[in-house]
Amino acid sequence: MxxxxxxxxxxxxxxxxxxxxxxxxxxxxxxxxxxxxxxxxxxxxxxxxxxxxxxxxxxxxxxxxxxxxxxxxxxxxxxxxxxxxxxxxxxxxxxxxxxxxxxxxxxxxxxxxxxxxxxxxxxxxLPESLVPQKKYDLKKQDCICLLSGGMDSLVGAIDLHEEGRNPLFVSQIVRGDADHQREYAMQFGTDNLCQWSNNVNKKGKSENSTRARSIIFFAFALLASCGINCNTQGRKELFVPENGYISLNMPLDPLRTGSLSTKTTHPVYMNTLQEIWNDVGINIDFVLPYKYKTKGEVLQECKNQDLMKKFIFGSTSCGKYQRHGLRHCGVCVPCLVRRASFLKNNMCDVTEGGYCKENLQLADSKDVAAAALAVVQLKKNGIESLVKGTLSFARGEERNLYLGVIERGLLEIGALLKENGVI
Structure with missing residues (x-):
């Protein structure tokens, strides 16, 4: 150990x-x-x-x-x-x-x-307190919203603003995303962004898979919440704008299970974290507005289409964005979901910097192959043949809603693969 x-x-x-x-x-x-x-x-x-x-x-x-x-x-x-x-x-x-x-x-x-x-x-x-002995006035914002620089968080910010909410945005500084995070936040006011870094410094080689990194994002959101007032119920709301298909992140390949699939906003993780916070007296409620929607549906139902279309192509989705010199690879699952969402909305995809691999037919990608097989199996045997134990945590109507978002998300990817001649 x-x-x-x-x-x-x-x-x-x-x-x-x-x-x-x-x-x-x-x-x-x-x-x-x-x-x-x-x-x-x-x-x-x-x-x-x-x-x-x-x-x-x-x-x-x-x-x-x-x-x-x-x-x-x-x-x-x-x-x-x-x-x-x-x-x-x-x-x-x-x-x-x-x-x-x-x-x-x-x-x-x-x-x-x-x-x-x-x-x-x-x-x-701890033998002594680390809490700063300082007092500030509470901020005017009425909720916390994660702002990663991705598509869903941009739409989440837009929708909250259109609903008359006044969120305090929280971002984790990541190379390639920081400027976009600031640009997005500026559309909705001033002094409304907490943009922080964990500053991990280690000598020698470091592990790059970092499956646990999302926990610091929620810690930063919790810190930011200390700067706003409670609502009338004595609670604070933390909005986590992530589409349900990506949150569930069902492995397309049966070998790609466990920690090989990220669980950044998975319902099991979110529910456990909510329980822990409740237990220790942290009065914050997670709100996942898009947990039953695909990425295509998130774009389709955005409450300000003009503002969304102005900024969406500068957003980041790729899991290998930094590795590819701040470009989208075009073939990982997040990239496929991104491209499929644009296709669903009949939007010409002019993603900043383009994709390293534009042509999916020639991509020679395991993710593209796995997605194609999953879509074929879905159409042949139905969605239940694919999910297996993926939804073992859910029951009744909740399970049906999650089942629906997985099926519709796969069909969006299927339309992309068909459009590109893969299937």
Missing amino acids: SRVICYPRCCVPEYYSDDCYYFEMFSVPEHKKSNVGHVGVQLFRELRKSKIVPTVEALDFTIIAMAVVAADKAVLRRSSADGWTRKIELCVYLHEAAKWRKEKRKLEDMLRFLSGDFWKLNIND
Whole structure:
């Protein structure tokens, strides 16, 4: 089992073992050993800049999230027994350690689902408070909305604005997306974007699969929520604009299961995180407005078509965007879903920078082949033949709604493949 210890300056270890990874939180470590990194160095400066003071619960969850992201990058999958599944023991220091220890099993199970790894959390007491002793006026915004720079988050921002809402947007700084995030937020007001980075710094090789990275996005949203007021029910709303087909992310290839399929906004993950937050007294409700819609339907039903069409082609969908020099590959599942959504809406696809592989017939892509086989099987044997255990978490009408979004999402991809002569 790989051990990762994340600590603030007040909990610096007396001794550094060579068989552990260490990350100092919120400051650069004085020790320059090869297995000592840091995470979240800029966080408190960014919070001051945004005029937000975190609650104890929000800061504790952020400590957990940053530690998870650091461990996710530190422990290489190729070093594990099967070349993928890791066993990670993670040590953190929290203000309300006793409260979070009660959530230990749920947290470990949630991380297991999210990353496909086995996690063991060691939760220790912080000897002193890290919460800034500062006060700011609450912001005028009435909800929180994730703004990734992707298509769905852009439409989510547009729809909220058209409904008369005033969201505080939260973005995680990612190379290639930061400018678009700022550009989108500016369409709906000023001083309405919290754009932060986890600043994980590790010496040597890092793991690039980062299946657990989305947890920090929700931690940032939680921090941002500390800057707005509650609604009349004493709660705050966190909007997560992601289409249902991508959220469910049903493997098109039967071999592509477990952590090989990302679960960034999967219902099981979202429900577990909501439970944990409720348990520890975090009064935030997740709102997933597009959980029963395909990406094509999200575009089709956008409440301001002109604004959507003005910015949509600068949005990012590709899972390999940075790897391809800030271009869409054109053939991964997110790219296929993107291209299919434009086709469904009869929109000429003028995505910025184009696609590395425009011609799907000549793409020689496993994802394209798997998608084609899935569409053929759908039309031959029906949707139930494909989903198998994908919807084992859902019951009754909810299952039917998820079943519908998977089927319609596949049919959108099928139309794209047919248009390109693949099937």
